[in-house]
Amino acid sequence: MRAILINAAHIILYSTNAEADRVFIRDVLGLTSVDAGDGWLIFKLPPAEVAVHPTDTLSQHELYLMCDDIETTIxxxxxxxxxxxxxxxxxxxxxxxxxxxxxxxxxxxYEPRHPTAYNLQE
Structure with a gap:
């Protein structure tokens, strides 16, 4: 079944030094952004996917950036x-x-070894 109401995801990283982390994401990771106003950068992410893992207790959500070759990336x-x-x-x-x-x-x-959903064609 194809989800037709969801067209993107917005992820929030909380930071004790948001400006420095924004500069890092822009300059070091090389992600492009738009200014949402007053210098508030919103970054474009590569294609994404979401997985739901079972747990006995509620926990924080996690964010993993994915790459094809982790040795080269690191x-x-x-x-x-x-x-x-x-x-x-x-x-x-x-x-x-x-x-x-x-x-x-x-x-x-991380560099996944499992099948990924981020490159599926709609």
Missing amino acids: TELAAKDVTIAEPISDRGWGKIASIKLPSGAGLSI
Whole structure:
């Protein structure tokens, strides 16, 4: 069944240093943006997907940026002086690492091994 009412997703990252994290996302990660007013940047993300995992307790939602080659991605980010919070680890379903935003918050990046939905044609 095709969802016809949802046409995009808006993700909010909370930050203790929003301006520095916005600059990082713009300049280091290279995401384009629009100014929603007063310098409030809204970034365009690559295609996205959502998964629902079972749990016994409610928890925070998670955001993972995806890439095709995590070794190259982490090497390029490290060359831009990005702090690697957690080195690459193999989880079976994919390889995952974490970087630090200027605010100190972690941001996970992974290379999936499972089928992905982000490139499905509508």
